[in-house]
Amino acid sequence: MADPDRTVDSQASAAAPARASVEASTAARVHAYLRGVTDEMVAQLVEWCTIPSVVGADDDEQHLDHSARWLVDALEGAGFPTVERWPSGGTTAVYAEWCPDADAPTVLVYSHHDVRAAKEENWERTRPFEPALQDGRVYGRGTSDAKGQVLAHVWGVRAHLAATGRSAPAVNLKILVEGEEESGSPHLATLLERNRDRLGADLVVFSDTLLWHADHPAVCTSMRGTMLAHVSVRGTAVDAHSGAVSGAAPNAALELCNLLAQLHDPEGRVTLPGFYDDVAEPDGRRRAELAALPFDEADWLARSGTRRVAGESGYTLLERLWLRPTIEVLMLVAGDPYDLPRAAVPANAEADLSIRYVPDQDARTIADQLRQWVAERISPSVDFDLWISEKTAQDPYVTPDVPAVGALERAMAAGFRNGRVGRMGNAGGGPAVLLADTLGAPVVFFGTGLVEDRWHDSDESMATDVLRAGAATLACLWDELSRQR
Incomplete structure (x- = not known):
């Protein structure tokens, strides 16, 4: 070499x-x-x-x-x-x-x-x-x-x-x-x-x-780094007729949605405790490099197909994309999304998450933070499994x-x-x-x-x-x- x-x-x-x-x-x-x-x-x-x-x-x-x-x-x-x-x-x-x-x-x-x-x-x-x-x-x-x-x-x-x-x-x-x-x-x-x-x-x-x-x-x-996670939630033992159990049975879909809705606060920040502890603020040179790129919001929305700008307040769109960490929901499924409806409360619901992290953050630490967060936020009326691709995370x-x-x-x-x-x-x-x-x-x-x-x-x-x-x-x-x- x-x-x-x-x-x-x-x-x-x-x-x-x-x-x-x-x-x-x-x-x-x-x-x-x-x-x-x-x-x-x-x-x-x-x-x-x-x-x-x-x-x-x-x-x-x-x-x-x-x-x-x-x-x-x-x-x-x-x-x-x-x-x-x-x-x-x-x-x-x-x-x-x-x-x-x-x-x-x-x-x-x-x-x-x-x-x-x-x-x-x-x-x-x-x-x-x-x-x-x-x-x-x-x-x-x-x-x-x-x-x-x-x-x-x-x-x-x-x-x-x-x-x-x-x-x-x-x-x-x-x-x-x-x-x-x-x-x-x-x-x-x-x-x-x-x-x-x-x-x-x-x-x-x-x-x-x-x-x-x-x-x-x-x-x-x-x-940015990337790590995947999958969470599955179990409520009832079987899919139960909504007319028979509604209001008195745990709903896996509802409880998973409640959990995912807590991932970000109103300012677009991830709510995992300690998630930002190791995230350094972008330095002036890097922010200037990104600000120097020709950027037009209408052009970006048209090219990306995203329709509207969202994400963490206090940062430009390009800083959110390249300098800040985030967690996204990639898949959410429960009930009968493709089959004829059965009017049943779903026993199971599951979601895939994508974690994008930045320098100084550590995949193992983030995985531990996510495990703790899910355990503390999930409703006690349901059971859950959480899988995290910690071993194959890409820093x-x-x-x-x-x-x-x-x-x-x-x-x-x-x-x-x-x-x-x-x-x-x-x-x-x-x-x-x-x-x-x-x-x-x-x-x-x-x-x-x-x-x-x-x-x-x-x-x-x-x-x-x-x-x-x-x-x-x-x-x-x-x-x-x-x-x-």
Whole structure:
């Protein structure tokens, strides 16, 4: 593994235009090349997204292996001399390496090729696994999260070689694309430990994140942590006829709703005792970085589909998204939501919770706080079970001050043809801390998703111009990083 000290330096100011270090002629050749192959890029994305690589499905092993084999062919077609399929927890990861120069920086790219399940009846543009190009967007499950992001890397390498005339990348490239990120990457730690010697790198490029805006690129420098919880409530022994027991029997649905309604106070703050004890106030520099991003509330509401702004008082929308912790209800079910009504008091009710936490908060502490809170707040008229994904929680990560951030900033300026590149965070979570700790390398984030791409929702899509700009950014990034020898 190359020397990680190579990457230690300070970041440039977020408010300043990115230093135009990428040679204009190289960037022009990158863009010209990608314009010429856009149809091929889109065709590949459409082809790959026909494979229903849904993690957790009955036949997921077959489809995930099919998806992995497809990616192996694509990486080999891009010139990678070593490409392998790695079994991992019943799924298949793909590993590729192209390391031509022992003295050059070594970069590991991380992403995933598994996708979320899709409810076909909710899709309007096309069926989930029948991708279609419409109005400059490719619609289909996985187009943006995250097969499109992986393809940006494939074509970024192609464009880098074409624009520079090189026979191999300017940096040593390793790529790891796992197949169980959507289920919390439960076997990734084992996979990393088993292959630590091969995965060694000076830098990790984490490509499972969002951009701020197609017209306003921003470098993501932080990611919130994530932990899941499931609570089930039992009232009556059986579903009981409401006309026979109403008013005299515990109602599991009502008691669960009462519990969940207490999660936040009127100011939008989580009510778990001690929840904010370790939450630091955002520093002035970070708040200024976020405030510098072009933000229009109407534009945000339209792109996100959220209709109204909610959340913790006293903080801007972007601070709520990227700097503050929260707990959300993801699922709530009881009674007969899909069947014909039976006019019965439900015996059981259950809910899924998503806990998003920030630096200095600890997953184990939050789990203990939640257990205590539920035990104290739940009605004594019902029984309950609480499950928390403490062991697979993914901690928050903040990219340290390394020169790779400046390199990425300059590459994005060239790739998106926008000289003013901002700074942002990522509201979701991922295994960034696991990668950084296991490999001993800093993590920088670059993804090609947008909030309007509707990850995990119906009509997921990816804009072809963003795919092209993402590939151009990566083509320029490898050249930028090679200067940091």
